[in-house]
Amino acid sequence: MTQTIRTVPTEPIEGQKPGTSGLRKKTPVFQQHHYLENFIQSIWTGIGGVEGKTLVLGGDGRHFNSQAAQVVLRMAAASGAKKVIVGKGALLSTPAASNLIRTRGADGGIVLSASHNPGGPEGDFGVKFNTANGGPAPESVTSKIFEATKTITEYHILESHDVGLRTEGSFTLAGMEVEVVDPVTDYAEMMAGIFDFDAIRALFKSGFRMRFDAMHAVTGPYASAILEGTLGAAPGTVINAIPLPDFGQGHPDPNPIWAKPLMDEMMGPNAPDFGAASDGDGDRNMIVGKGCYVTPSDSLAVLAANATLVPAYSDGLKGVARSMPTSRAVDRVADALDIDCYETPTGWKFFGNLLDVGRVTLCGEESAGTGSDHVREKDGLWAVLFWLNILAEKRQSVAELMAAHWREYGRNYYSRHDYEDVDSAAANELMDNLRGELPVLAGHSYGALKVRDADEFAYDDPVDGSRAEGQGLRIWFEGGDRAVLRLSGTGTSGATLRVYLEALETDPDKMDRDPQEALAPVISAVDEIAGIRKRTGRDAPDVIT
């Protein structure tokens, strides 16, 4: 087979700016002439070249995954990469990729995914670059990549047939080694080293029933192998287990809206003991007990409070971190444990430094992400196994466990209201207007609530001293309630306004309220302050989580 390296003249393509989590666009955008190639070449430029480097490569199996993987391999080979470790079938979950980068000492990795966004020919596609620590590239790297997209004049690509990625093994591609690995093996081994698999096995043996909805995304093979294969969960525990290019026309986002069939089952008469789901690329999770949904913020707090039940964390936690809009439930646990609790901007990349230097062990976000220092990404299945390990030790139902948790620490009622595909100009105007009013809000009352303070969140990284500004508008009310507004950094059309609502309750008799009702005063206050309904033209949020 002749293998010629072609140098292809190209021009910068506008809008290739990596967002919260890589570059994410409609699939047809990525399929445009030169689009993917320009971005991949810009990654090589942004990281100072790929020559002699080892990369990890895989994706969540969505439409265009396989073709894109072939392009990345040909472009890595053309620019002199030493080796690419690729998941069989070009599949790798995001946490599994993070693990491989770390354990194989790779220089970085490329994950082909638009995470929880729908896939398919009209869906979304994405490319994320992770650095040698296994985590999402920090701003310092993504800004170099973006700069490169604006000045690119040519890219290099090997002319070759598609290489076979269906079987494990190694081969060379124009001098570059390609190692095809099973996407599950290393990850499953790592999980066995973290959790008490014997205890979880005993739990399942005792008749404990579980449902895991893989949403036709990448965690299917991982969950089937670990839950059913290794831990003895009943066959059929994992549903929608086969990854499909369009996720079976679904929206692979594990929340009560998009994982509604699972929610219905868990709230129904014949509910299993425990339910869980993960997203497109396997880094998000949803936890739900029989008749009891657990918010991601509460989940993080529960994991922190019970971490010593898990072998890998039996010595206790070094500290915890949460993104700013995440509820402060974990802060209350950190207080009780007398460990540090860090507040970072939205985006997993902000946890990287804290994890790298050992300041924190656990971290999490309201956006269904939880993780620890075992990798540098959030990890959906890990969170599910963490819960199983706790339940195996406690032998309580999820509802009992939550009730006990709230009794001990208080309950941070929490909800997020999303207004999707809002006209970008209107959304920006809303934010600009509120930003302008922040300094004068304190002291004003809205219904029953009085504003105590308001500001725009900025973060000074305590490890590298970098500063991230403009990370969300915060309004605190007297008594501890809080509202946060920010625009999503992961959408692909229009703007998504996120309104995060939180109300602290410490009265033991008021732990069982409907969150929307408990939050009603904050909801109406923030609408009055920011003019949400008026400015978006919407009567109600599109998604409530």
Ligand code: G6P
């Ligand atoms: C991705 C990142 C998360 C982040 C989320 C926020 O999933 O990996 O770390 O929390 O995006 O998305 P948003 O749409 O709110 O910017």
Ligand code: ZN
């Ligand atoms: Zn994801």
